[in-house]
Amino acid sequence: MTQKESDPRTAVPMRQRVHDTIRDHIISLDWEPGLRVSEKDVAEQLGVSRSPVREAFIRLSEEGLMEIRPQSGSYVSEISFDKVYESLMLRRALEMAVAAEAAEKRTAFDLVRLNDLVADQVAASEAGDRARFFELDQQFHRALTEIARMPSAVRLIRMIRGAVDRVQRMRISRGESRHVQVIEAHRAIVDAIEARDAAAASAAMDAHLNCVELFAQIIRSPEVREYVTPRAS
Amino acid sequence: MTQKESDPRTAVPMRQRVHDTIRDHIISLDWEPGLRVSEKDVAEQLGVSRSPVREAFIRLSEEGLMEIRPQSGSYVSEISFDKVYESLMLRRALEMAVAAEAAEKRTAFDLVRLNDLVADQVAASEAGDRARFFELDQQFHRALTEIARMPSAVRLIRMIRGAVDRVQRMRISRGESRHVQVIEAHRAIVDAIEARDAAAASAAMDAHLNCVELFAQIIRSPEVREYVTPRAS
């Protein structure tokens, strides 16, 4: 694990860096679901003590990415269809609220920002830059939370995001994409926000994050099926 | 802090008990917003070491009830109107999703359970048992999450609940109540669930947890105004 930066203002706690590192391993499926990991081993591997590792484990278990069995062992969580579907629903619900509130609070400046993001997405799509498109998609949703002034919403979304990110990663690496639909959906959301129509913004987000459709796409991926436990809750 | 139980199956981690204890202090305003608390002092006061206290602090800070400033000190979070309003919106969004899903998945058995809960609430209201009514209200919403099979939803709701619970506590101790409206709203939700009408269930929950109205009631309480910082984000 990298040494702490010299500038204390930019210093990020070790437990945070350990958390992010482990999260990457889990999301990228470098650590497969069900894998047993121990505080001690991870601490040694990262060159830190068990305290920050332990705190990272606790946080990851609260995010549903790990499971801690006291006095027994810690494991990478299994992926279940039910959990993925629930996470999709919850994220949609939160993002709908964010979109509605953004429509209420948006300024002229915010509109420019959103339109620029959509334009960049069009450019990234035409350039075939998949990673850039994905990053801009995240920025778009993040921008909405900032416009709506709902910082807690991002915290909550982050809490449930892990479950779907693991399966999403598989699909991205396989090359599936629906850039056109995504861009159209974002345009509809921006239009509703421009009109200050909270209900329309919420509805547009609802359509954008349609659980049933997204879920169907996910479970069709053979890679996903391989990893997901068939019918666990 | 009480000693660990002899039965390991019912043993609850110390950090959990410390967390709950501190949370009670904060919610009940026994520890006022802005109060400085140190890991060391709390550990001595509860008769445990710093480790579980520290882990409880971290979790409480993730719930927005505490604020940890590295190498400096830990404080009970201030209450801000913006945070309370945001929490109300997010909770409504989550509960709407839960209600909609409950309408899809409900069984005949679930209907009996919900109707019984509402009937008990009527009885508690007529008996003037405010605490019991409050408890049944919580049970009602908890039952919905179980019917919808959405365990992550309760985790998320718990994460944001703290902010409103602190101000809610003031209003309850003051004796304000709208039992009739609450019961009517719960009836409407149960009816929609009985009809398996997800949209209606969601709409009924939306009306039940109307942010604007709830927020208006909250900020009218003089006790709340006294504690809440005027215009912080």
Add this chain to the structure above:
DNA sequence: GTTCCTAAATTAGTATGGCAGTTGCACTGT
């Protein structure tokens, strides 16, 4: 009296040690 600087006290962050519960495996008896 005010300002600035220094040093000591306090804080959370991290490292390490000891403990009790859990697990798995070798051993034993049948």
Add this chain to the structure above:
DNA sequence: ACAGTGCAACTGCCATACTAATTTAGGAAC
């Protein structure tokens, strides 16, 4: 061959020790 049992290694939980950054109090200079 197999079921039961006890032991040993391993695990995460909690306690303690140490570190580094921040705050604060006190005194010196003006």
